[in-house]
Amino acid sequence: MAKPQPKYLSGDAAAINEFLDRFDTFLFDCDGVIWSGDHVFERVPETLELIRSRGKKIIFVTNNSTKSREQYLSKFTKLGIPATADEIFGSAYSSAIYISRILRLQPPRNKVFVIGESGIENELRAEGVPFIGGTDPSFLRDMTPQDWRGIADGSLLDPDVGCVLAGLDMHVNYLKLSHALHYLHRGAVFLATNTDATFPSNGSLFPGAGSIGTAPLAYMSGKTPLALGKPSQAMLDAVEGRFRLDRARTCMVGDRLNTDIQFGVEGGLGGTLAVLTGVCKLGDWEKEDAPAVPGFYVDKLSDLLVAGSSSG
Ligand SMILES: O=C(O)[C@H](O)[C@H](O)COP(=O)(O)O
Numbered sequence: 001m002a003k004p005q006p007k008y009l010s011g012d013a014a015a016i017n018e019f020l021d022r023f024d025t026f027l028f029d030c031d032g033v034i035w036s037g038d039h040v041f042e043r044v045p046e047t048l049e050l051i052r053s054r055g056k057k058i059i060f061v062t063n064n065s066t067k068s069r070e071q072y073l074s075k076f077t078k079l080g081i082p083a084t085a086d087e088i089f090g091s092a093y094s095s096a097i098y099i100s101r102i103l104r105l106q107p108p109r110n111k112v113f114v115i116g117e118s119g120i121e122n123e124l125r126a127e128g129v130p131f132i133g134g135t136d137p138s139f140l141r142d143m144t145p146q147d148w149r150g151i152a153d154g155s156l157l158d159p160d161v162g163c164v165l166a167g168l169d170m171h172v173n174y175l176k177l178s179h180a181l182h183y184l185h186r187g188a189v190f191l192a193t194n195t196d197a198t199f200p201s202n203g204s205l206f207p208g209a210g211s212i213g214t215a216p217l218a219y220m221s222g223k224t225p226l227a228l229g230k231p232s233q234a235m236l237d238a239v240e241g242r243f244r245l246d247r248a249r250t251c252m253v254g255d256r257l258n259t260d261i262q263f264g265v266e267g268g269l270g271g272t273l274a275v276l277t278g279v280c281k282l283g284d285w286e287k288e289d290a291p292a293v294p295g296f297y298v299d300k301l302s303d304l305l306v307a308g309s310s311s312g
């Protein structure tokens, strides 16, 4: 059976108006759609304003765990993109609420060992979840003979660690991974904020969270983490619960087939829009092993601007 073909919208004002009229809520991915690093794609702020002016709800759903909602709000503000902290739902937040409200680790083994940046730490702190590792400077160094011995005999390990959470860590090293491995050996729950293989930034691709922490730890421990970012339906359920989404009137906009588009398709959302400014390239969805096919696609997000402020 022929694969469904996504509808190309760029340059077609009537089709874009019809597309926008189908949805009340737009879930926007960030890296590769809104920006690439600190570079905001052309006319993205106007495009978001157009969508708001048509009475649509906007929610930013990012797998990037390096920032908390508050830290993202600062980035949006710094880059001149109107947004509120309430509209931001990141994988660091998704992971923190999963740990505090669903996993509910019981003391004393309720501490999290973090492979990741301050975004995870800030969201865990906001949920009252204790943690170690992460950006702690005492982990940003080479292994010493004491480390080898102390990790092996457990004297350097914290007995209260009951979970290892792995995200995008720009400072990962042998010491952190060694601690994480030994906590997993001791039965700690293995979670990942997301498993993206690459990270789109500065117009190119860099190592992603999945390649930095999650995959190496899974390989060395023989364990598979529970991933809490897109395409995880646990994240969509959390977004739905938080924002009272009508899935049929909701569209996921993203640059990656095996996170954003798969998230929307498996979640039964009314639509998915692929944007070709990030990871996904034209026709990737036609490949035999494509994880999902978007309903629509555009070359860049601002192509939606031809619609104009009033519906068709
Ligand atoms: O490696 C990562 O964590 C991802 O590449 C990055 O987070 C993607 O973020 P998103 O496109 O979901 O905003």
Ligand SMILES: [Mg+2]
Pocket (backbone or CB within 6 Å): 029, 030, 031, 032, 033, 254, 255, 256, 278
């Ligand atoms: Mg993206």
